[in-house]
Amino acid sequence: MQFTLEGLDKESQARAGSMKLDHGVVETPIFMPVGTVGTVKGVHQRELKDEINPDIILGNTYHLYLRPQTNIIEKAGGLHKFMNWDRNILTDSGGFQVYSLSANRKIKEEGVKFKSHIDGSFHTFTPENVMEIQRKIGADIIMAFDECTPYPCDYNYAKRSMHMTHRWLDRCIKHLDKTPLTYDYNQTFFPIVQGSTYKDLRQQSAEYIANAGAAGNAIGGLSVGEPAEEMYAMTEVVTAILPKEKPRYLMGVGTPINLLENVALGIDMFDCVMPTRNGRNGMLFTAHGTINIKNKKWEQDFSPIDEMGITWVDTEYSKAYVRHLFTVNEMLGRQICTIHNLGFYLWLMREARKQILAGTFTPWKNKMVQQMDKRL
Template structure:
């Protein structure tokens, strides 16, 4: 075993860089690799906290931007923090809100000071600085909080990517200082993750990784991937970036939520990942099965009384047919979103659990190959 202040490597696969580990956080231990469902507004859409506990999640993600705008930090602070507000007793990771500012705000202006933006809700103006973002996440009581960073998309020109990285680096140093001060002055115990950026330029990625490693935060996130780039490019930059990070610290790739991307990340030694994809697509009719994803809205399922996924042991697959799920979807019943979201998250939780087992038995590459050969078989449905 190799241990950092918060992370213990339990086993490393003999045929890849995949590993299992234990992440020790204020609200309990998290077994890694781990997929974190996204609860943007303090709730994973269509699911109760009992559902999430039943599936087995040890950590969920919430969004600082959305909670800052509604209901506001004052309300959550008065409630006793986000855990108390949403009645979730396990761990919470909060993102910095930077991505939402850049993707949702109708107006934004980035400077070294911070980012000024207009709310997408009511048009009001706000300023988020690295220090304010640390403070907000401490108010929330985040077990893991992220630094404020500048997000860039696939196709960003080199000059713009370099400027974004320069600001992200400055913000990291200020966030780190603010986080240390809050930890010294208050009872807040949450940890900070720095974020590697640099877009799709190897020299910028290397520069960013060097500065992030030097900052010595308890964990490290790899940002700016899965933003529209082709999968081979994702593979290339994921592998190159992961190789530059210290082995003993937890690694987190933000925004990946399909089986292929998750398994690729695990193979490269990534410990944590999150995405709205499984629940968002569930609500829109896309459901995971061991034989590949299906679009339940299709007419072919109208009289299909077989289980959604015969290989899945979740309560949805044990109780309901494809025909019934299609009926719920077509009639826009609320129950559909509940059952579909539960199933997709159960599917991913089970996949990651099976991946952990395969790593511990030194057969991860074989497991990945066998799973994807069935999931992405030539005759699989293309929703």
């Protein structure tokens, strides 16, 4: 992977860059739509390309390992061919999903034994087999296996967990070095900073991850229930340490406001289920605030759902019609809101990039944050 910094904001840490990967160039800052099980929920790949147009999407190692199973993906020629997606893919390591199974998993130094949420069968993830699984899935960017701590988290537990994540990282790197590529393109490896909301632990972890010398770096264990101010504070601590010449990925974040505030702190990459999940529940994000399309106030509003939107659904359908679709429980309403929200998130990141390159990011960001922090 080649990462090039193309612009820096004078009033913040915001940066515009580009990552050159084997399935195309990724312009940053970027939001990666979440395609957990080989699909961005409710969106055809053609719509994803033509309307939302992301340079990269995200898949999930835990879910793909369980269904359709790694051997089926490998027989298909990798996840790109299996889902008919010829652009970049990032897979997370499954650490967050294992964290979310707190009642059905046991963490040891060797790895994590967990019970499948599908059929109750038992499985084990180790740093070694997670690297092998991600080789076979075939994503362009693959993540280290880590433990994601909950919030709130006891200091001593966070410290022990962080050190274990570092030991697991060393095992990931060692095993990856001797595990050949499964397909005829390269894979880029990102380690993950942990340390909960403790400044000294975040500093230690960021230094350890920076010294690993990977092509890019990620920040995990945030957006797990902590106040936004805590998230920003920890992000600022970490970005001050991680190499400036390498991309920085803040995992699982977040609202449109979260994205802009973290771009200002030097983050390049994001993913989150919020635009799709909230869209399926009738929440529309716009540049002027958030719309709950299920509210009665939209019952006779025949204006487009978003006149400023970049996707065809934004002007094709009225607010009254989309509200009607939710009222009658028609799946089309969920699809329309999902496409709109993903389009808005991608527009927001691309507009941020333009503003950084133009030298106007900070005043634009401040105005956008104020506008988007409204309920319409």
